[in-house]
Amino acid sequence: MWSGAPSMSTNNLSYNEQGGGAEPAVELGQESTPTASGSTAAAGLFSTDFKKNEDLKEMLESNKESLKLEAMKRIVGLIAKGKNASELFPAVVKNVASKNIELKKLVYVYLVRYAEEQQDLALLSISTFQRALKDPNQLIRASALRVLSSIRVPIIVPIMMLAIKEAATDLSPYVRKTAAHAIQKLYSLDPEQKEHLIEVIDKLLKDKSTLVAGSVVMAFEEVCPDRIDLIHKNYRKLCNLLVDVEEWGQVVIITMLTRYARTQFLSPWREVGCLGQVCSKAFYDSDVEKEKADSKPYMMDPDHRLLLRNTKPLLQSRNTAVSVLAQQGHSAAESRNALCTRTRTHLTERHQEVQYIVLQNIATMSIQRKGMFEPFLKSFYVRSTDATHIKTLKLEILTNLATEANISTILREFQTYVKSQDKQFAATTIQAIGRCATNISEITDTCLNGLVLLLSNRDETVVAECVVVIKKLLQTQPSQHSDIIKHMAKLLDNITVPMARASILWLIGEYCERVPKIAPDVLRKVAKSFTSEEDIVKLQTLNLAAKLYLTNSKQTKLLTQYILNLGKYDQNYDIRDRTRFLRQLIVPNEKSGALSKYAKRILLASKPAPVLESAFKDRDRFQLGTLSHTLNAKASGYLELSDWPTVAPDQSVRNVEVMEPQSLERQPSTRGSDLFAYHLLVLLCSDSDDAKEKKRPKPKLDSVSSHSKASSSSDNTASSGSESEEDTDSDSEPEQKKKKKLSSKPQVRQILSFALNCGCKMCLCVTAFQVSSPVFVPPKSHELLHRMSGKGLAVSYHFPRQPCAYSHRMVSVQLTLTNGRDQPLEDICVGEAGPPGIAIHRFATIERLQPEASITVSMGIDFNDSTQAANFQLCTKTDQFSVSIQPAVGELLMPVTMTEQDFLKEQGQLTGMNESSVTITIAPDSMSSQPVGRKVVSVANMGVVPSSQNSIHRFAAKTVSSGSLVLSSVVLQEASTAKLVVNTEKTVLGSVLLRELKTALSQG
């Protein structure tokens, strides 16, 4: 049954999409091997006799680690129980520098708990953390930062700030993640640091590691949720990273992006709002993109679509928080389809707490969109084992879903619930029946009859609830039902539930003219028991008395006066107050004012029937799935979803410059001339009469020149007074636009070339394409130094295909050094390097490498877009070895993402000299898309361009050093042949790449 199968793989952008034998892409900072913790004698094993707190101090001060550890464990036990252990602070804090990792961690736990109470003593430990922040072990650096930032001592705020800034640029993504957490801690400790912290957040938002993304977005949400302008540049990156971020991060990112989408994109549902049900029905079957594209003139912003596409896989997450929020993303876009619904339905089957939240969401949604959940009606049937709050929610949903078509099914189900042994639940069901009855007029009579039958139920809660509901129902159509009122009047003798008694009294009072014989008798009965009634019954008794006095004063005058007298001396002031009011109103005397003339009209005015509404009616003012929604009250820190903008804000703000900020700082002159070029462009364009195009470069300018706020750029757009045009062409990429303009207007081209000559090295058209994360391929390791020739030192290297941290022009290379000698190697570093065109960023000197140990370090090399080898010397304390790294041409590239149209456009410009092509015979198994993609990507670090044809595969990249575009396409033809084309300005590089691709593809 089980057997091996031919190779399988896909070739795409992330783990989630890649196949093949993969090893984890471990991003390592510089790290040394762990030091073994000091071992001490076995003193603690048999010492069970000291179990008193007094000796804890003694143990902590002893010099045996095991004793200290034992003491700390007991102290942590005390903390966990909530006992006070603060008097041990001085003794504990001394151990903060312990070498034993477990002891150290326990001391950290203690410190974080008590530092706030003992600030002065806590300061003693700070220097230890500062030292640990420089530790080569990333775990130690991270935990030092964690503790340092958790100690809530205001005096160390500057130290924390410094530590955070430093950690934010750490090589280890784990440490950077910790820094993101520390930002929130510092902010809660000292909100005045906000501005500085925002700077760090801005920096961390640019981070490409999936590890950091969730945490920094969390920090963003907490510190500066209104600074949406910080997101623009990172929006697409965050969308693309989303699938690979850990589940908790996904929750936070989706929440934030949903909010972002609300402010930046037009409502996808705008048109459909008026078309209504017909249109939405069609959506349930089609998938998200299709429905967007086909069914209406509205064109979805490609970035919005990107978000939807990337949240789609998350619907299938095992983590319901992720899954529900992913639906949120979708439902916020109002592209609710069957998929969402089904997942929701499915969710009702997990832990009951989860069910509770999900059912609440459904309850809110079911008011607006019955159709969505109707097919799953039966999933909301109540089970006798459900918890009370779940039963109530299910009833709520069933009631919301009730329509004329399904009401008979629902009512039959309700009948079963009414018989339930859980009487409270039965009562809730009766309320639900009442709501159905008012909402669907066809069944009002049926329900009423059913409820009247229930009045003879043995259980009082049920009967009482029936009375209350019947009262409400009768109010809607009082004319025909005097016999029901009579029946209820009889009930008054037996029923004791106050609410029901009050309801009966109110009914009789309100319709006393229909039951003229019974009403005075009822009044007589309650007058007898007046003093022992509940307040609510007393109030209704007074009401009844007053109404009867007005209609039938002959029979009831004395009774009324008796009751009013009782009410006058009641303990409850509400009742006394009501008595006084009614007496003045109804009993005519010399002092009575003008009002008593109108007493009848006041008391016997026809009252509007109550509208029975869902408790979830107005819950949709809160975002689904939030705490506020659950509580139906605004929780602190709740961020409202704004309405969709009516005019799309400028989309170009999300375009990402390839230029890194630090490189901008390093090359002020370049930047200046760049700016100059833009200014000229803007000027020229505004001179030209093409109004549509003139505003395009403007936001671009903003984003480059000042990283200005989104609002300002969108203001620009809006003020330019051509919103309609803006809308119509909103789907086309702004950079395309610019390109078009560049090619069509000779003046502009002149300016551009001028700008380029001024020293702007960046190719303008390239700048707009975003560098994407590399496709993961198993790293190929190359030998740099054999252990025989390296006198025991063996070195291998590979290209991790990560953007280099040192400079954007460098290729990052990871070296793995292994000591094969039996003595430690000391002071390993990079010596002289050459040739002159190649710049090398050296790794930090390794002070000591133990025998048999190995270490991985990373360095950056600027190969200057050539395949020339980088030669350098590797020095140890005693020896020097000349080594060289020969880069494969494919490693000199960075993948970029672009659309098919962009690709074709760019390719059209890189013809002639810049194009090299060859026809090859390829192995038969490569004829499908995945092997081709995989082979190309394994040879060259290129990004896959989505292709509309199955037989054409396109790949795009830019060179690391100069940023020139490199495009490659493989056109599969018949009979196992294919045409391979490479387009690039770097012709030498192009031909080498062509050769390598050819070899790879024809190998089969």
Place this chain on the structure above:
Amino acid sequence: MIHSLFLVSTAGHIFLEKHWKSVISRSVCDYLFEAQGKASAPENVPPVIATPHHYLISVYRDRIFFVAVIQTEVPPLFVIEFLHRVAETFQDYFGECSEASIKDNVVIVYELLEEMLDNGFPLATEANILKEMIKPPTILRSVVNTITGSSNVGGTLPTGQLSNIPWRRTGVKYTNNEAYFDVVEEIDAILDKSGTVVFAEIQGVIDACVKLSGMPDLTLSFVNPRLLDDVSFHPCVRFKRWEAERVLSFIPPDGNFRLMSYHVNAQNLVAIPVYVKQNVSFFETGSSGRLDITVGPKQTMGKTIEDVVITVHMPKVVLNANLTTNQGTSTYDPVTKVLVWDIGKLNQQKVPNLKGSLSLQSGAPRPDENPTLNIDLRIQQLAISGLKVNRLNMFGEKYKPFKGVKYVTKAGNAGPQREQRSTFFCWNLFE
């Protein structure tokens, strides 16, 4: 996010507290106790409680309330999922998640919580990573640790933490490489008194136990994947491939994990494998009643139905039951009013029957509703939905693993689930 965590026993004893930000007094739990007082059972305590300054989000599991204290807006599901993850981690570490085991291992619990959250935001929740940082306690290790002074706490950052495959640790080595998959399906059905199906659906999970060296890349395919109509995956499953090819492609975590859970909406498809005839009546005069239940196999596709247990929740007025049966044993608990009839295996020849008289509280009114029946049963070697695993392929490693389906028998851990009016089904089927 999560400000503090309190673990509270059903008796209202707070036996563990942990704070990630400033300390919050444990008196905040009083609001929970208040809610607990109002609720008839611990399960009925609402999961979200608002207090004047905080919000309490709690999860009730294994007779423990996990109470998270929140101060600002946060998706409640986020907290609930996390609390369940904490409980699962304890279960994984200590074999059981109970007040006693948590108290015994309070230091490890604290160390775990420290690693799982930073500033209230989850840091590491994957079992494989946590186990590298903090080793689970074993008797042997605790003795060794005491003697050598070494500790349970790792000194370096687990590599998985940095990779985009955080669920798997590197350097896994086994001498026997094996991968087992259990397909477990449960039917939920509500039947009415006459035996008509009111509602039926199938919930399934695939639990895996994968012990493979290195970095294997597995592909699991089904004969009939179209059957699955709603699925949720472990993060390791590549969604794109599922979407395109309907195969599960994944680099598995090391050890036990739930690969996927699925749902088959099978209103018409589900053949209820047993029938139940029941007749419970209470006499108008005299405080007594009669009970007569018969169970028999219906469509079983040639498999034997095992572990049949029928549970009846009697009305409160039923004082005692005097019942005889021709198969299995029956017990009636007069305190909880639950009648349990443990039948065991069903066979074609003999039809199990339970009958006898019920004695009611004298003078009390006759109960007006029929009690509901819950039926629990199990069929081995059959997935009722018809789902079949086709093959498992491994890439990325050279050795030949032992792969297959291990037949495990577990009780329906979801507890009694469905019933209605008269009859109710819940069972596990294994392949």
